[in-house]
Amino acid sequence: MEHILKTTSVAACGLVTSLLTALLVTVIERLTGFDVFTFSLWLIIPAGAIGTGIAAASGYYFGSLYFHTRPNLLLLLQMVVVAGLTQLLIYYTQYATLILDNGQRVSDLIPFAQYLDITLTTAHYRVGRAGQVDAGEVGQFGYWLAVIQFIGFLLGGLGAFGILLGHPVCAHCKKYLRVLAKSDKLFGSADDLASYDDTLFQLPVDSPQFAEMARAEHKMKAEKGTWKQNLKLYGCPECKTQTIGSEVSVWNGKDWKSVNELARKFTIPPGIDLAGVFRAKT
Ligand SMILES: [Zn+2]
Structure with a gap:
């Protein structure tokens, strides 16, 4: 019972930091126009997604240390599911808060699925040091970019998982030292x-x-x-x-x-x- 309670608490910590990360990404995007999540290096290295993945996974990390739960398969599964939901939430909050120049809400005009398809496939490749060269729309490859970003986001979480695995534990009590x-x-x-x-x-x-x-x-x-x-x-x-x-x-x-x-x-x-x-x- 106690174990289930602890595992649930760790999951809750991870969920909270993931939600906060998704909101933060949207706020930054709305204020500066810069989308942290989709920021890539050399087109496909999902640097922004890895960074946001680390921020999102910080809840699992500190929660696990606090509640003394060892990383296990259940935590790994939770991380994958929450990462996927967080990515969707990032798209959704961006959709829900997007207002056109004429004051109309995008969410009043088109359904989310259509918005998502348009955003993913009409994103532009930015090449060059400051992204000054526009290499055109990504088209269907946009879905692959989203998958790559999902993997990048997960890598952030796997990093936290790996550090937890290497964290020294008491041989008798299995508590983190x-x-x-x-x-x-x-x-x-x-x-x-x-x-x-x-x-x-x-x-x-x-x-x-x-x-x-x-x-x-x-x-x-x-x-x-x-x-x-x-x-x-x-x-x-x-x-x-x-x-x-x-x-x-x-x-x-x-x-x-x-x-x-x-x-x-x-x-x-x-x-x-x-x-x-x-x-x-x-
Ligand atoms: Zn001990």
């Missing part, structure tokens, strides 16, 4: 990082030596080849068991590139609270 504290340590070389890492995790976690090393600041200006160890202290909201997650990345001159094979997790024995150790500033 909360980040209690985090700390970044920078090193000039992989060797420096490795020796810090090896020493730290060989120490008993409740020893003063461990606390001292975990607190120690390792700061430097990041340049090409600088290594970073990102330590996160997670806590289970149910059983309070803590876990340390360690992720390693290296600065390639532009951004931090994750070294996934060096990512590790350590479960702290029950009853030990390291929040003070990780939060304390020296």
Whole structure:
């Protein structure tokens, strides 16, 4: 029963953010003439649909974290159905609010299905950096563009689904872990990082030596080849068991590139609270 209630609540969160997204798209379109949803890059990359899909799926994401529900097939199905309905709703609100220059409502003149057919097939290809070259009407291909936009919209949701799948969970209670504290340590070389890492995790976690090393600041200006160890202290909201997650990345001159094979997790024995150790500033 409780599980059904939670799943329904998550679905409601996703529905609310999807409705808000649809309304926002229409408001922006009415105010600026710019249709965020159909905005594409290089004709077919549905950048706008992916973006609105992410906004719409944010409700599932935060709802799942809040209610501690794991992403499952049911959530995936809900996402597909709600995405389809949201897309229809975007078309419908645009139809219902479209007023011609002579003051007549389009919805008084033609039925929705006809409006939809006209909008999809008479949309114009805009080519060029600012869309300044008009390559003509899209015709029947407009329906395929709508399908591509639907897939783009879904991709936004699948992104949220994937992040939820990778979110750390308590091994006992299956609850999502909360980040209690985090700390970044920078090193000039992989060797420096490795020796810090090896020493730290060989120490008993409740020893003063461990606390001292975990607190120690390792700061430097990041340049090409600088290594970073990102330590996160997670806590289970149910059983309070803590876990340390360690992720390693290296600065390639532009951004931090994750070294996934060096990512590790350590479960702290029950009853030990390291929040003070990780939060304390020296
Ligand atoms: Zn737990």
